Amino acid sequence: MKIVGFKETTVPISSNIQNAYINFSHMDVSLLALITDIKRDGKPVVGYGFNSNGRYAQSWLLKERFLPRLNQASPTEILNNEGSNFDPSKIWDILMMNEKPGGHGERSVAVGIIDMAIWDLVAKIEEKPLYQLLSERYNNGKYESKIFVYAAGGYYYPGKDLLQLENEIKRYLDLGFNVVKIKIGGVSLKKDLQRIEKVLSLLGKGQKLAVDANGRSDLKTAQTYAQMLSEFDLMWYEEAGDPLDFELQKELCQYYDGAMATGENLFSLQDARNLIRYAGLRPEKDFLQFDCALSYGLVEYLRILEMLKAHHWSLQRLIPHGGHQLSSHICAGLGLGGNEAYPEVFTPFGNFPDNYDVVDGHIRLTETPGIGFENISELYKLMQSLT
Amino acid sequence: MKIVGFKETTVPISSNIQNAYINFSHMDVSLLALITDIKRDGKPVVGYGFNSNGRYAQSWLLKERFLPRLNQASPTEILNNEGSNFDPSKIWDILMMNEKPGGHGERSVAVGIIDMAIWDLVAKIEEKPLYQLLSERYNNGKYESKIFVYAAGGYYYPGKDLLQLENEIKRYLDLGFNVVKIKIGGVSLKKDLQRIEKVLSLLGKGQKLAVDANGRSDLKTAQTYAQMLSEFDLMWYEEAGDPLDFELQKELCQYYDGAMATGENLFSLQDARNLIRYAGLRPEKDFLQFDCALSYGLVEYLRILEMLKAHHWSLQRLIPHGGHQLSSHICAGLGLGGNEAYPEVFTPFGNFPDNYDVVDGHIRLTETPGIGFENISELYKLMQSLT
Secondary structure (H helix, E strand, O other): OOEEEEEEEEEEOOOOOEOOOOEOOOOEEEEEEEEEEEEEOOEEEEEEEEOOOOOOOOHHHHHHHHHHHHHHOOHHHHEOOOOOOEOHHHHHHHHOOOOOOOOOOOHHHHHHHHHHHHHHHHHHHOOOEHHHHHHHHHOOOOOOOEEEEEEEOOOEOOOOOHHHHHHHHHHHHHHOOOEEEEEOOOOOHHHHHHHHHHHHHHOOOOOEEEEEOOOOOOHHHHHHHHHHHOOOOOOEEEOOOOOOOHHHHHHHHHHOOOOEEEOOOOOOHHHHHHHHHHOOOOOOOOEEOOOHHHOOHHHHHHHHHHHHHHOOOOHHHEOOOOOOHHHHHHHHHHOOOOEEEOOOOOOOOOOOOOOOOOEOOEEEOOOOOEOOHHHOHHHHHHHHHHO | OOEEEEEEEEEEOOOOOEOOOOEOOOOEEEEEEEEEEEEEOOEEEEEEEEOOOOOOOOHHHHHHHHHHHHHHOOHHHHEOOOOOOEOHHHHHHHHOOOOOOOOOOOHHHHHHHHHHHHHHHHHHHOOOEHHHHHHHHHOOOOOOOEEEEEEEOOOEOOOOOHHHHHHHHHHHHHHOOOEEEEEOOOOOHHHHHHHHHHHHHHOOOOOEEEEEOOOOOOHHHHHHHHHHHOOOOOOEEEOOOOOOOHHHHHHHHHHOOOOEEEOOOOOOHHHHHHHHHHOOOOOOOOEEOOOHHHOOHHHHHHHHHHHHHHOOOOHHHEOOOOOOHHHHHHHHHHOOOOEEEOOOOOOOOOOOOOOOOOEOOEEEOOOOOEOOHHHOHHHHHHHHHHO
16 A cells, blocks of 8 residues: 655635735645555545645645655555554654754645645545544544534725625625624724624624634734724634734733634644643633644644643634635544635635535535545546646 | 846755754755846845755745745835845845745745845945944944854764764864854763763863753653753753743753753744743843744844843843854844854855864954855855856
């Protein structure tokens, strides 16, 4: 059993949207296929991986640094003890060989891409949907076949006005979402207030709004926003300040009584642990958004989950960034709180399986072996064009 | 005044050495030349940059993400207000456009490489050695034309025995170094103790040994080592545990009375600030080793210096990792405590100017405009082969 080849390409996901920190005019992602010598129905089993939006493609790191290590590894270094499947944890050690500690960015994305493809392979080889495999290995066989999802959107873009925002949010609600998220911090507080009030006016019973500042604000601005936001009953107030400014987060948690969310820009166990140690987050109300596809993959994410349990956090407080199906499987198999979804941007990487609809804010998972990218026709077409 | 082109290449600095964490068998660095339309003696003024060892070349990030932003910038976006020179800070903002916060690795190296080349250009255009320019801009004109340097070596490699270590250290002392550094944590404590005792037996009055665990140890191991090390009068005990495990560092600082050193694997203002906030380091005795060539360059390093001053740290506590001449200029111009040097590895990137000798643990800087790579013939030959 071995990986006999890989294909890799960079796919633009550029658009004219922007958050308070960056625009996405040059955004792209890496798409990877790992091809094995195992056959199912006469065809080689292929695992697919890609990274989430916001951190660019990692073609060079994949091809020049990490995939060569995988290629050069012996079978005992990458297979389980029985030799019956790939071992994601052993593979992780191979990938991270001769990497110094610290400096968790970019390479964490490259490793995340490979890790996603490996888990897709592992579950395909066991002929199970990944959530089932994860639940058997790490959660006493318990899983949910449908999960909470929320609609992330409400980006800024040139010329976008309140009417366009209103129409966008209506579309999300019509699709079946109960929680929607919009950006804040990229225009004046007054204009953001209008945007928030507009969206809130559209929501019915059981429906909620989350707001996301994308790490833009200093403490004073974040507090000013917090004061404004505390008038409303929000799902959460996300990434108020720099993701590594734990002091700012701590002060805000003391100042703002509503739920807060952060973590999408922390890419390692060590950084996640520092957030938990220092940022004063409240396990009874706040949300953690670590995204395995940017953070050394599920192998590292499992370590983060262990760390969180040791700090008495419920995994229900985890709703990852990124809107990809790997997080949906982790959520279903290990009991996270939900997953992000991007109904109108970053397609097809965030698409749901074809003909699967959001019902009352939840989506079902398919029973296809692996992560099930094969059920997302637009995405799978892209994947097939690789191999 | 503009940058009319760039040349970039990857240079292997591989060797069979290893520290407690990685081996350097595939290590490489990026070398960059930025070519301007300014002429001196009929030739274009060229700025050179490269990264320090340990974090690999960054060819793709340079060519695909960061240099295109520089190329596409207008003159007002990259020149000072008078239009008489490049503005490193404005250029930094251009480079970091559309980069999300957090995730400080790899890209911090790529930006560091460009930043080094920019400062080389800026000082060449002002026809001053960089340390003088820095002292005028940021240190009331004060500078030292010679700086403390120490010899980093004592790596592990296959077959290396105590006699070889002894000979290596003798060579450093013969070269004029007063402080030498060796690796620990890669073999048993007993063997490390033998190595330490061997080196200490070679040292005379005013000479000291530093030891470096390269982030390998957990708390218990680090404490065991600390107990052993506390028998000796060492220069410092470096990177005992994971660079982001500030709790471990804090516990060790309470446990170990000798000087400690860390920071080479923290690559941003935010990470450096967290170290100062949380790691319990002692401003009266510990050392900080942030390396601008891995950490978004001197523009970010200047922010780190401001942060340290605000936390009442003397800049004398800074002795950067990396052994490159940019840190020597920063040290001379801004009053840092010294610089690392690698007399026998990573050549020619850590070489001193030709015919400049270490005297009593110090080295003089040349008066050549810029960083003065032109005085290091082996390195400059490599640089010239680029353009």
